[in-house]
Structure formats: structure tokens, C-alpha cells
Amino acid sequence: MKETVLPDTPDARSPAGAEIRFIMDGPAGNMIHSTVPPGQVNRATIHATVSEFWHVLDGAGEIWRRDGAEERITPLTPGVSIDIPVGTAFQYRAAAGVPLRFICITMPPWPGDHEATHLDGPWVPTV
Numbered sequence: 305m306k307e308t309v310l311p312d313t314p315d316a317r318s319p320a321g322a323e324i325r326f327i328m329d330g331p332a333g334n335m336i337h338s339t340v341p342p343g344q345v346n347r348a349t350i351h352a353t354v355s356e357f358w359h360v361l362d363g364a365g366e367i368w369r370r371d372g373a374e375e376r377i378t379p380l381t382p383g384v385s386i387d388i389p390v391g392t393a394f395q396y397r398a399a400a401g402v403p404l405r406f407i408c409i410t411m412p413p414w415p416g417d418h419e420a421t422h423l424d425g426p427w428v429p430t431v
Contacts, residue, residue: 348425
């Protein structure tokens with residue numbers, strides 16, 4: 305059995321550009337806390353082998369997702385949860401004036417930054 309406490313400072317940056325704090329890891333997946341500073345637009349990304357679940361804790365923003373069947377932009381506000389299935393292109397941004405904070409669960413565990421490939425998304429990245 306494990307337990308952790310959210311670190312005070314970020315451990316790293318995601319390949320898309322968010323500040324991340326490692327919360328939990330295990331054989332089935334990882335859990336991180338992500339923060340996107342106010343007004344930041346992260347790089348559009350696609351993952352080769354990892355799916356993600358997100359749950360928004362605080363702030364506001366938007367996420368664009370595109371797979372082989374559909375494309376959509378979803379508002380990110382507290383209480384919203386989304387999925388990013390493996391092979392889905394996505395890009396996200398925080399609203400001006402407020403950081404966007406969310407929990408992200410990866411399945412299987414994150415193998416390293418080589419997992420993510422950058423591509424063109426709907427917005428110009430600021431990172």
C-alpha cells in the first residue's frame with residue numbers, strides 16, 4: 305500500500321508544457337497533478353501507447369481532441385472529467401487570469417517523453 309503528499313513544487317514539465325507533480329505510480333498506471341499557468345497554450349500532442357483520464361480541480365481552460373472519428377473542443381472547468389484514448393491528438397490551454405489544475409491518470413505507466421509526438425493543433429503554443 306502507498307500514500308503520498310502533493311509536493312510543494314513541480315517535479316517536471318510534461319511534453320506538452322504543463323507543470324507536473326508526481327502523485328502515485330504502480331504497474332497499471334501513474335497519477336500526476338498538472339498546472340497550466342494563466343493564459344498558457346500547451347503544444348499539441350499525440351501519444352503512441354498511453355491513454356489518459358483527466359479530472360479538473362481548479363481554474364478554467366479548454367482542450368481540443370481529435371481521433372479518427374471526431375474532433376471537439378471541451379471547456380475545462382472544476383468537476384469536468386475527460387479521456388484521451390491512445391492515438392488521440394490533443395491540445396489544451398488555460399484561461400487568462402487563472403491557472404488550470406487537474407489530476408491526470410496515465411494507463412499504462414508513462415514510459416518517458418519519447419511517448420509524445422508534437423503536431424499542429426488549433427492554437428499557437430506559448431511554451
